[in-house]
Amino acid sequence: MPPEPTTAPAKPLSAPQRALQKLGLTRDIDLALHLPLRYEDETRLTPLLSAHEGDTVHLEGIVRESRIELRPRRQLIVKLALPDDDGEPGLQGLILRFVNFYPSHQKTLAVGARVRVRGELRHGFFGREIVHPSFRAVAPGEPMAQALTPVYPTSAQLPQAYLRKAVAAGLARARLDEILPPQVLPRGVPTLREALQLLHHPTPDTGLQALQEREHPAWLRIKFEELLAQQLSQLQSQRERARLRAPALKAAPGGLVERLLAVLPFQLTGAQRRVAEEIAADLVRPQPMHRLLQGDVGSGKTVVAALAAAVAMDAGWQCALMAPTEILAEQHFRKLVQWLQPLGIETAWLTGSRKGKARAEMIDKVASGAAKLVVGTHAVIQDDVVFARLGLAVIDEQHRFGVAQRLELRRKLALEAGRGSSQPLEPHLLMMSATPIPRTLAMTYFADLDVSTLDELPPGRTPIVTRVFSADRRDPVIERVRDEVGKGSQVYWVVPLIEESEALDLRNATETHEQLSAALPGIGVGLLHGRMKPADKAAVMAEFTANRLQVLVATTVIEVGVDVPNASVMVIEHAERFGLAQLHQLRGRVGRGAVASVCVLLYTGPLSQTGRERLRAMAETTDGFEIARRDLEIRGPGEFMGARQSGDALLRFADLAQDGDLLAQAREVAPWLLDEQPAIAQAQIRRWLGGRMEFLKA
Ligand code: ADP
Ligand code: MG
Numbered sequence: 001m002p003p004e005p006t007t008a009p010a011k012p013l014s015a016p017q018r019a020l021q022k023l024g025l026t027r028d029i030d031l032a033l034h035l036p037l038r039y040e041d042e043t044r045l046t047p048l049l050s051a052h053e054g055d056t057v058h059l060e061g062i063v064r065e066s067r068i069e070l071r072p073r074r075q076l077i078v079k080l081a082l083p084d085d086d087g088e089p090g091l092q093g094l095i096l097r098f099v100n101f102y103p104s105h106q107k108t109l110a111v112g113a114r115v116r117v118r119g120e121l122r123h124g125f126f127g128r129e130i131v132h133p134s135f136r137a138v139a140p141g142e143p144m145a146q147a148l149t150p151v152y153p154t155s156a157q158l159p160q161a162y163l164r165k166a167v168a169a170g171l172a173r174a175r176l177d178e179i180l181p182p183q184v185l186p187r188g189v190p191t192l193r194e195a196l197q198l199l200h201h202p203t204p205d206t207g208l209q210a211l212q213e214r215e216h217p218a219w220l221r222i223k224f225e226e227l228l229a230q231q232l233s234q235l236q237s238q239r240e241r242a243r244l245r246a247p248a249l250k251a252a253p254g255g256l257v258e259r260l261l262a263v264l265p266f267q268l269t270g271a272q273r274r275v276a277e278e279i280a281a282d283l284v285r286p287q288p289m290h291r292l293l294q295g296d297v298g299s300g301k302t303v304v305a306a307l308a309a310a311v312a313m314d315a316g317w318q319c320a321l322m323a324p325t326e327i328l329a330e331q332h333f334r335k336l337v338q339w340l341q342p343l344g345i346e347t348a349w350l351t352g353s354r355k356g357k358a359r360a361e362m363i364d365k366v367a368s369g370a371a372k373l374v375v376g377t378h379a380v381i382q383d384d385v386v387f388a389r390l391g392l393a394v395i396d397e398q399h400r401f402g403v404a405q406r407l408e409l410r411r412k413l414a415l416e417a418g419r420g421s422s423q424p425l426e427p428h429l430l431m432m433s434a435t436p437i438p439r440t441l442a443m444t445y446f447a448d449l450d451v452s453t454l455d456e457l458p459p460g461r462t463p464i465v466t467r468v469f470s471a472d473r474r475d476p477v478i479e480r481v482r483d484e485v486g487k488g489s490q491v492y493w494v495v496p497l498i499e500e501s502e503a504l505d506l507r508n509a510t511e512t513h514e515q516l517s518a519a520l521p522g523i524g525v526g527l528l529h530g531r532m533k534p535a536d537k538a539a540v541m542a543e544f545t546a547n548r549l550q551v552l553v554a555t556t557v558i559e560v561g562v563d564v565p566n567a568s569v570m571v572i573e574h575a576e577r578f579g580l581a582q583l584h585q586l587r588g589r590v591g592r593g594a595v596a597s598v599c600v601l602l603y604t605g606p607l608s609q610t611g612r613e614r615l616r617a618m619a620e621t622t623d624g625f626e627i628a629r630r631d632l633e634i635r636g637p638g639e640f641m642g643a644r645q646s647g648d649a650l651l652r653f654a655d656l657a658q659d660g661d662l663l664a665q666a667r668e669v670a671p672w673l674l675d676e677q678p679a680i681a682q683a684q685i686r687r688w689l690g691g692r693m694e695f696l697k698a
Contacts, residue, residue, distance in 0.1 A: 019158035020166060029687055031170025034163075035199050035222070035653065036150035038212070040118065043144050043204045048082060048094075048128075057121045057130070060138065061094060063113045066106060076101040077126075078109045080117070095129035108137050147201035148208075171200055179683050180228075184669040186662060189221035196222070214653070220662065223654040227666035228673075229688030230651070232681050235670050244417075244426045246288035247391050249315040251280065256314040257307060259343050264303065271456035272300055276307045278452045279430065283311050283392070289428035292398075295454025296624035297434045297588025298461070304454070305394045306336055308430055313345060313372045317391025320427075321375045322409075324397050326351045326534045327541055331563055332396065333375045340373065350376035350385065353534035378405050381412040390416040390427045398431040434588070435581055435628065464591040466599045466619045468575070477571060477600055478519050481551065484598075485523050490544065490567040491551045492558060492589055496574045512573070513553040524549040528558060556582065558589060565593035575601035575618075576611040580631040583618050591622075 013021065025031050046057040061080035069075055078096040096117060098105060109115065119133030152163050176193040189195065195218035202211060210216040214223070251257040261268070268276070275293060282289035295301050309319035321336070323329040329351055337347050348362045348371035365371035369388030374380055378401070393413060395401065401409070417426045469477065481491050493516060495509045513527040526540045526549035543549045545564050552558070552567075556578075570590045575583060583601070590597040601615055617630045654662060673681045 016158050016162045019155050020163070023155060023158070025166070025170075027690060028170040028174035029176075030690065031167045032174040032176065032196055033222075033652075033688075034152060034167055034170075035196075037153050038151050039148035039202065039208070040151060041204065042116070042118065042149045043146065045116075045144075051121055053121055053123055055121050056119065058116065058118045059094065060114065060116045063109050063111050063115065064093070066109055066111055073099065075099050076105060076109075080115070093127065095124060095126045096133055096135070097124065097129055097131045099132070108135065113137055114140060147203055148206075150200055167200065171196060179680055179687070180225075181677070181680070184228075184673065186220055186224050186665060189217045189224070192221060192225065194218070214655075214658070219653070223659055224662045224666060225684070226651060226688060227654050227659070227663050228670060229684050231663075231666045231670040232674060233685045233689055235674055236681075236685070239674075241290060242287060244288050245286055245424065246426050246428055247315070247317055248286045249283040249312050249317060249391055249428070251311045251314050256310040256343060256345070260306065260310045260339060263339060263342060266458065268303070269300065269454075269456045269458055271295075271454045272304055275452040275454055276304050278450075279304070279308045280311055282450070283308065283428055288426040289392075289430065289450075291430055291450045291452060293430060293432045293452045293454070295432075295434065296457070297585060298457060298592055299434075299454040300458050301396070301432045301434075301454060302332060302335060305396070305430065305432065306339060308392060308394065309336075309373055310340075312392040312428070315391065317389050318366070318369065318371070318387050319373050319392045319394065320380050320387070320390060321373065321394045322378060322380050322396065323375075324377070324401055326353065326377055327537060327558070327562060328396065329375055329377050330538055330541070335563075336373060336375060345373055346371050347373045347375060350374060350379045351534065352377060352379050354379070378408070381409050383412075387416050392428045392430065394430045394432065396432045398433055434585065434624065460594050461591055462594065462596045464587060464597045464599050464622055466587065466601065466622070468601045468603065468615045468619050471573070471602050471604045474573075474602060477602065478516070480600075481516075481569060481571065482520055482523070484569050485520070485550045488566075489569055489595065490547060490549075490564065491569040491571065492567055492586075493551060493553045494558070494570065494572045494586055495553065495555060496577045509553055509555055516551060516553060520551065523551060525551045525553060528552055528554040530555055556586070558586070562589050563592060564589070566595075568593060568595045568597040570597070570599045571602065572600070573602050574604060575615060576603040576605075576607055578614075580614045580617060580627060583614065584624060584627045587618070587622070 020026070023034075025034055040056075040058075042058055044058070045060055046055070048057070048059060051057050059080075059082060061082040063078055064081045065077075065079040067077055069077055076096075076098040078098075080094045080096060082094055094117075096109070114137065115135050116138050117130060117133040117135040119130035122129055122131065124131075150164065150167070151160065152167060154160060154163050176191075176196065178191055190198070198206065198216075198218045199211070199222065202208075207216065211219070275295075279289070279291060279293070282291055293301055293304060305321060309321065312319045321332060323332055329349075333347065333349050340347060346365065348365050350359070350362050350366075354362065354376075362371070362374075363385055366374055367386050367388060374385075374387070379385075390413075393409070395409065413427050413429065417424045481493075484491060493512065495512050509527060509529045513525060517525045524543075526544055528537060528540050528544075532540075540549070540552070541562070544552045544567075547566060568590050570587055572578065572583065572586060578586070587599045590599060599618075601618060603611070603615060607615070613630075617627060621627060621630075670681075673684075
């Protein structure tokens with residue numbers, strides 16, 4: 001079956017077109033599968049007499065008056081006369097109020113215009129009113145909508161009306177032929193075309209409840225299709241991988257692994273020992289390992305990676321360790337050099353900022369095999385870096401790598417396969433992440449990925465106390481910082497933006513740095529932000545690590561992996577602007593030593609509902625799994641789209657908690673389809689996963 005046609009135009013894209021692309025809505029089928037979040041009923045008007053305050057109403061009227069008032073603030077006030085029961089404009093009135101408006105508002109809402117408006121009914125100063133209603137001009141007697149109006153998840157750059165048209169067009173054009181044999185489908189579900197038609201444009205008599213709760217047969221059809229595509233693709237990658245060959249890596253008795261354990265300044269935790277064994281058991285097998293090591297911030301993943309590397313190097317192979325940022329790569333490099341150099345292991349260091357002769361030297365060492373361990377950023381997988389014998393690749397904070405980089409990595413690993421041996425051998429792959437995925441999800445979702453979990457923190461950690469304060473309390477917080485520094489602690493002070501942005505009124509890092517320097521005389525205050533040159537960043541980090549700077553004002557560049565055990569205070573300004581996972585990562589920079597640590601979250605109100613829930617979650621728990629669970633719970637549709645973009649949300653429609661039966665059925669039929677109806681299986685995968693397919697494997 002040929003691939004689904006795309007709608008990619010030749011002209012430069014308009015802003016909404018670019019926004020569509022950003023949401024992954026490029027093919028007709030993608031648009032057809034972009035389902036509404038909810039519906040608005042514009043099939044009838046609301047009888048005003050029976051409407052209560054707080055109801056969402058849909059009304060039609062004639063504009064009687066339109067004026068701009070300047071007090072108490074600039075606003076557009078429009079008075080609407082609503083028709084009496086006989087349909088003639090009568091005495092009933094309604095105020096429309098706009099605090100943000102454009103000339104186009106005034107034009108459409110000019111005196112005499114007939115409009116339909118929709119919004120939440122309130123009782124304001126002038127009587128019944130709607131603030132910021134949606135509205136459109138209509139002709140007298142214009143018919144009502146025949147179906148409920150879909151409201152789609154969208155982004156700021158993509159107006160709902162534009163998206164609605166694009167989805168309707170995509171739905172009309174998409175080839176939605178029934179490719180699945182009827183016997184694999186759940187009982188009583190409609191065809192794919194019927195299901196999509198109904199979900200996009202339900203008639204007013206469709207049970208809204210069943211639609212909202214996603215229990216309508218149309219929903220079951222969609223969810224089953226999605227689960228099936230996902231199971232097929234996982235099963236397929238699993239089978240592909242089972243055919244690949246990898247070097248069998250075995251640690252020699254008395255070899256590097258044992259010597260490394262002997263020089264470590266600590267004992268492994270039980271969890272580290274268990275996970276290291278799981279990895280070692282994979283490495284001795286002649287199939288490439290494909291394992292995700294997840295463990296909360298500070299759980300000690302680095303040493304587990306070092307042990308895996310030691311196994312590979314002991315067996316005579318090279319190991320590459322990649323981190324998403326230069327700061328993080330440098331930290332790994334230092335730690336690994338400190339542990340491994342005394343054992344006679346030469347380590348190469350490759351990042352974007354290492355150029356010219358230094359880079360050429362490193363590349364030679366990698367190519368000759370003199371460097372057994374190669375640490376760096378994605379510079380490690382560039383084409384001119386050729387490994388003598390790559391046996392293991394370790395990717396730290398793998399979810400931080402972009403899709404393109406993950407694909408590049410896979411390509412590179414495939415290229416490296418077989419270098420230095422007669423038969424193509426793929427390197428083993430170990431991915432590490434501090435963003436835990438709930439176990440059931442991981443097992444179902446990554447049929448092609450083995451998961452190890454570090455569920456224990458190294459001993460001697462004191463829990464981090466988290467306090468949430470309004471930004472008015474900033475001065476006492478600065479006092480506290482002074483006290484803590486006096487007691488020998490070091491402090492991170494995190495700000496959300498680098499450059500002044502008037503609109504958002506955020507303190508910029510430079511200004512905060514100046515303020516804190518002035519407020520804390522005699523204390524070394526450093527500044528670290530993303531716009532600095534890598535060498536300057538490294539220099540500042542080194543000063544902070546050596547405790548020559550006591551306070552570090554930083555943007556989120558420190559979010560990932562920075563490890564300075566003496567830092568025990570973290571202040572985050574504008575905490576309401578950060579996502580929950582990000583706050584958790586940031587907080588993980590403290591609580592690494594033996595002293596009690598504090599995390600202060602400063603917020604500027606008013607807080608949104610989700611903002612409040614995020615801060616509460618932070619104050620209530622430090623457990624990364626619990627945070628991940630709450631994050632899923634709190635995330636609104638907007639963020640959901642963001643997550644889908646990054647591939648985190650692997651299921652758009654089905655919900656494992658609710659759809660266990662559908663999942664069971666999909667798992668049952670997937671192997672049969674793949675074996676007996678391979679063309680159908682491929683078409684199903686392509687239809688649902690399209691361009692995301694490669695990425696899901698990455
Ligand atoms: P993460 O999992 O966040 O990458 P790290 O590997 O950076 O964690 O480890 C956090 C800190 O804990 C480091 O300073 C590391 O040296 C230390 N550490 C790791 N394992 C142990 C252990 N078993 N006992 C004591 N300290 C440990
Ligand atoms: Mg780490």
